[in-house]
Amino acid sequence: MAINGVSPYNSKFRLSGLATGLDTDQMVADLMKVERVPLDKLLQKRQLAEWKRDSYREVTNLLRGLKDEYFSNLKMSANMLSKSMYKKFSVNSVNSATGTASAVVSATAGTEAVLGSHTITVNQLATAAYTESDTSTSGVTADLRARNLTGSSSAVLKYDAAKTFDVSVDGVTDTITLTGTYSDADALAKAIETQLVNLNGKVALSQSGGLIEFTLMGETNKVIQLNEGTGALADLKFSNGQSNQVTQFDFTAGGIGSKDFQITLDGVTKTVTLNGNYGNMAGLVTGLQSAIDTAFGVDPNNVAATRRIVVSQMAGADILKFDTANGASKMTLSSGLTSNALPFLKFNPGESNRLNSAETLRDLRGSFGNVLTFNASNQVTFTINSKQFAFDSNTTLSSMMNQINSDPDAGITIQYDDVSDQFKITSDQLGEGSNLSIVNGDGNFFAVGGASKIDTNSMKIVKGSGPLAAADLNVNTMKFKVTIDGVEKEFTFGSNYATAGNLASAMQNLINADVGSGGFGAGTVSVSALNGVLKIRLNNGSNMTLSSGSANDALGNLKFVSGDTTTGQGHNGRNAKVILDGQSLVRSSNSFTANGVTYTLLGTSSSEQKITLTNDVNAVFDNIKGFIDKYNEVISKINGELSEEHNRDYQPLTEEQKASMKEEDIERWEEKAKSGLLRGDSLLQGIVYKMRSVMFDGISGVNASLSSIGISTGSYEDKGKLIINESKLRNAIQNDPDAVMNLFAKESSIRSNLNITQDQRSTRYKEEGLAFRLFDVVEDNIRTFRDSNGHKGTLLEKAGMTGDASEFDNAMYDQIDDYDERISALSMKLIDKENKYYIKFASLEKMISQMNAQSNWMSSQLGSGS
The missing domain is CATH 3.30.70 (Alpha-Beta Plaits)
Known part of the structure; x- marks a missing residue:
């Protein structure tokens, strides 16, 4: 049985009117029209209740929109409950010396700030304690050298009989024996490495995709070679005599000729193509250099200054090395696009002069400069x-x-x-x-x-402020002083230097030299020059301080300043140091708040910075105007519901009526039928009354009112809508922002909670600003939390809210549910009534059929008697 339709009541299939010739179905339907009238009225009442519920929910959504837009912590810039909304400042930061925008400090103003100007000089930024590797971690900051040997395919894991091969590094050899079954390539690699006795710490074993790999560990230019013993090397898929040296065959056209590979340099990938027979190692180096220069480009008029990759041969061996130069840093090799040249150059795809953080510590151990x-x-x-x-x-x-x-x-x-x-x-x-x-x-x-x-x-270091330029290396006869744990010594450079590294070595030798009584001694410091930046590390002692030489000071050339020091913890964090409005301040952060202004330090400067605060009248005005517009929208729509006429000539349509109408006609009819359902509704009248009264009742301790800041009610016909005098409101925001703020956002001593007493509610109402009062009205009606009496907001108790538990737990739901029960019961009665009519007509059919049978018999008898 359908709730919104009761025809047909009984869907049983019937054959009727066979004897009588009567249209039984139509006759029953006509008889049921009168019987169905009470049910149609119940269905109409149910539909009206649903529409009324939906109208209440539209009001709920109106109030939710007001709350979400102007009373939400998710939109603090528009939150009428937040004092910061009413005191918005335009903050201007300029360099007093230049009059341009400050690059040293930015500022924002909070509600405690006052109009005016502040001055600030930033002498030191706050920094975090830090440390870093003294030198290149991998030990190959610039170069990439051939030091890996990789099998051509997956290694054999099962050895029924013992097999051997040799591993040699510069004449030092270990013989490896393989026997039994290894669970996987990783287990096989570990088994080989455990047998490296003479080469322990010099060669690392790993595997990738089942391919065994030998790697020379650390920063080395040595030759690694594999030699066959009794067949193990072949099972590992290496060739006899395989090494990291380029062989004679590799130089030929059959080897490296017409092959290519790729180099990715600082994110830029180029293909390097090799051609011809290079004949020997020197020819290969020259050919490689030319091919790389072609790929990456160099200035033919200034090759030395523009070449970013330099190819060379390792001293004493036919081993290739690639060096980065002229600002280049990370270099990675990969296979060629056509015929891969890397195996002939004795490099593997993926080799780089940097650590690959995706690899395991075990696989990386040989890639560190110190294994x-x-x-x-x-x-x-x-x-x-x-x-x-x-x-x-x-x-x-x-x-x-x-x-x-x-x-x-x-x-x-x-x-x-x-x-x-x-x-x-x-x-x-x-x-x-x-x-x-x-x-x-x-x-x-x-x-x-x-x-x-x-x-x-590494924590006890002093680091230069930047890389040394060529002119900085001219330090002959220049002096500097070093104080370690209270002992001061002065040192004099004896010459100029070609590189920062040479200068660093000379400086280390000077400081560590035993200069007699009170000398520091060998090993006291280590001086390095990474990327041209000097770093002095204190190895023996607690504290070191640099100071200017007695004459011809060298610290400027070295990019140090007098007073640079360690405290036993090296790069200690530093506090920010500023002069704010003439007062010296020290802060542990580069962001701090003083007198309502939050300063963010961006840099240092000896120039004073000026921070000027002015009222951002437009921002505050626009938000208050938007709030009033939203308030008027809510008031207007609720008043519209209260005053709309209900046309009783338009009742909800029955299913029978809808069946004879067009869709657009049904929509127009129902629009009129829905009108005025909340006309004069006491619940909505109460909401409007409270929304209007909270805006004009006086506030304890606040002299301002809406009218005093330029907001008033309109005419009687406006029914409580507010009108803004823009110039008066702007003037109030500009000249008395605190009064505007307190009028709307003054907080009560009574905090809002679900169990507030009536006396507390009264006190709260008297003390709080207009926005808080209106917020309380909204919450009283749409609150989703239950109070101590188990009640939610009044509108939710009345009609519920979609998506909340109240959707199926409210007064309107109970009313509609009651209609459903009554409709169901009445529908069952109508089905019984319909069945009874059909039974009566069936009896008539039976009687007529019997009479027809008798008549036919009598006719047949009379016919036969004649």
Whole structure:
């Protein structure tokens, strides 16, 4: 049985009128029309209740729109409850010396700020404690050299009989025996490496996709060679005598001729094509250099200054080396597009002069300048800021760094910079309290002379402010002073230097030299020059300070300043130092608030910066106007519901009526039938009354009113809509923003809560500003939380809200549910009534049929008697 339709009541298939010739169905339908009238009226009442419920929900959505737009913490810039909305400042930061926009400081103003100007001089920014690798981590900042041997295909894992082969590095040999079955290529690689006794720490074994790989570890120019023993080398898919040296065959057209490979240099990939028979190693180097120059381009008039990759031969061996130059940094090799030349050059696809953080620590160990080592459990352990870490050799470098970075107890960020080839560690906090503590455990990741080239002594450094230029290297006879743990010495350079590295070596020798009583001694400091920037590390001692020479000071050339120092923790965090309105301030952050103004420090300058605060009248005015417009919209629509006439001539259509009408006619009819359903509704009248009264009742302790700031009610016909005098409102915002703020956003001593008493509600109403009062009215009607009596907002209790539990738990729902029960019961009665009519007509059919049968019999008898 359908709720919105009751015809047909009984869907049984019937054959009627066979004897009588009567249209029984039509006769029953006509009889049921009168019987169906009470049901049609119930269905109409139910439909009216649904429409009325929907009208209430439209009002609920109106109030929700007002709340979401002007009372939401998600839109603080428009939130009428927030004091910051009424005191918006236009803040201008300029350099007093130049009159241009400040690049040193920016500022924003809060509600506690006052109109006017402030001056600030930024002498020092707050910094976080940090440290970094003293030199290149991989040990090959510039160059990429052939040092890997890789099998041609997947290695055999099962050896029924023992087989051998030899591994040699510059004449030092280990014989490897393979026997039994290995679970996988990784197990096979580990089994080979455990047999490297003479070459322990010099050669690393790994596998990729089942291919076994031998790698010379550390920064080396040595030759690695594999020689067959009793067949194991062939099973590993290496050729007898395979090495990292280019062979005579490789020089020929049959070897390297007409082949190519790719180089990616700092993100730019080029294809390098080789042609011809190069004859020997020197010819190959020359040919390679020419092909690379063609691919990347050089200035023929200034080759030395524009060539970014330099090809050379390692000293004493036929081993190729690629060096980056002239600002280039990261270089990676990959296979050619046609016929791959890399195997003939003794390089593997993917080889790079930088660490690959996606590889495991085990596979990377030989890529560090100082070979990475592990403990007996194949782990590296260390402690950062009292937080202990342990990582298995199968952990990738990126996973290790991510785990450290996500640990709040460590409170640091570690990253590998593949431009400078350095690890960098930075405290997550700024200021002098952000010092770092790093203690190595097992393995050598953070050990002195370890893999990362960061250790405890790395924290005790002084670093130059920038790279040395050619002119800076002219330091002959220049002087500088070093003080270590209270002992001061002055040093004099004895010559000029060709490179920053040469100068660094000379400086280290000067400081470490034993100069007699009170001398520092050998090994006291290490001086390096990475990318032209000098760095002095204190190895022996607690504190070191640099100061100007007594004459002909060298510190300027060296990019140091007098007073540069370590405190035993190296790159300590520093506090920001500023002079604000004539007062010296020290802050641990580059963002701080003073007198309602939040300053963000961007740089330092000896020039004074001027911060000027003016009222942003337009922003405040636009928001108040938008709020009033929204208020008027809500008031107008609710008043429209209250005053709309209900045309009783248009009742909800029955299913029978709809069946004879067009769709557009039905829509027009129902639009009129829905009108005026909330006319004079007491619930809506109460909402409008409260919305109007809260805007004009006085506020305790506030002298301002809507009329005093230029907002008033319209005529009687406007029914409570507010009208804005724009010039008067702008004037109030400009000249008395606090009065405007308190009028709308003054907070009561009574906080809003679900269990507030009537007396507390009365006190809150008297004390709070207009926006809070209106917010309370809105919440009282659309609140989704239940109070101590178990009630939600009044509108939700009445008609519910879609998506909330009240959708199926409200007064209108109960009313509609009651109609449904009554409709169901009445429908069953009508079905019974319809069945009874059909039974009566069936009886008539039966009687007529019997009479017809008798008549036919009598006729047949009379006919036969004649």
